[in-house]
Amino acid sequence: MNPTVTIIMATYNRAYFIVETLQSIQKQTYLNWECLIVDDGGTDNTREVISSILEKDNRFQYLKRPTTYKKGLPGCRNYGLDLAKGTYIIFFDDDDIVHPQNLEICVNELNNNQYSFCRYIREVFFEKFDYNYNLTKEYKSNIISIHDLEKVLKNEIPLNSCSVMWRKELFLKDRFVENLMYAEEWELYLRLLSNNIKGITIDKCLFYGRKHSKSNTGEYYLGNPIRINSKKEAIKLVVKNLKTKNLLTESILKHLIGFAISFRDTQLFKDIVEISKITFKKRVFLTFKFYRYPFWKFYKKLEK
The missing domain is CATH 3.90.550.10 (Spore Coat Polysaccharide Biosynthesis Protein SpsA; Chain A)
Structure with a gap:
């Protein structure tokens, strides 16, 4: 059986x-x-x-x-x-x-x-x-x-x-x-x-x-580069799949862009923008947001 x-x-x-x-x-x-x-x-x-x-x-x-x-x-x-x-x-x-x-x-x-x-x-x-x-x-x-x-x-x-x-x-x-x-x-x-x-x-x-600490998730949060790079690759695959199926909403895109911002990874940001094929206007806005983040974070630190 x-x-x-x-x-x-x-x-x-x-x-x-x-x-x-x-x-x-x-x-x-x-x-x-x-x-x-x-x-x-x-x-x-x-x-x-x-x-x-x-x-x-x-x-x-x-x-x-x-x-x-x-x-x-x-x-x-x-x-x-x-x-x-x-x-x-x-x-x-x-x-x-x-x-x-x-x-x-x-x-x-x-x-x-x-x-x-x-x-x-x-x-x-x-x-x-x-x-x-x-x-x-x-x-x-x-x-x-x-x-x-x-x-x-x-x-x-x-x-x-x-x-x-x-x-x-x-x-x-x-x-x-x-x-x-x-x-x-x-x-x-x-x-x-x-x-x-x-x-x-x-x-x-x-x-x-x-x-x-020796689990995959534990290693990721401890900054293991293999785990972090894998997360970046997974993000790009998710963007590609959702774009292909017309499921890539503005809210989802914003969330995934947030990973690139938190990683401070310019190439990941560019890859997401390229795969998503967003308009020039939106591309300019997201680029501004990406490069503004360190200053915003510094300001919030001072504010605290």
Whole structure:
């Protein structure tokens, strides 16, 4: 019997955290799943520490990323997508904790309607995790559609990499961009939503993300140039996709230009302006705003 859900988990030198993550998956109330653990060329003893789990539970598969896929999270996930047998796809990280009702609730939502994805709440924790789960099945829900594109883009409705269950068919045409080392899910999920799909969001926490400095997000906020440059590339891809589909509103463009301003990246600013093909008048206005920012920031500092 084929699994209903395929869990795709990329891993890289996470021997210290991954066992706790896999154990939380084993505690799922929904049983018909497979978990593809794709190792991105790690050098620690991950394989050894999870060996007993692999031997006792054949729903887990430990795989090495082939060289035909680029090194990194996107390449590992794309490899997992090519092997997935499930009707539904969910991406879990190798250092987090999954609520025991995660798969059960998401599958029920997607089985009972025509939605393309189910999004839920994701909370974060530091150090030790408190296993005091809220096991109620009562929660509020709303629809997410292309009309919420700007809210998703601005993270007002977060579509984190581990907070959504998707229908597998969505990935037949759209995949992760493998040269992105950060913001890859932000770029892909916006691309999927821009295809005019509809999902459901439920007001219940079903996933817990571990916060630590060695995560991709932690490295981004610590100024890692690889992560920051990847965010810049993702921004340009988002602008290009939305422009092509006539979805690049003035408000969205202003927000994306804001990244170039905050990065103080003249080339990123020029690239966004060029891709968006805005009018000469608007180009002049945005250019003035870009170069005015340091003076405005200095003035605000003095004002405080």
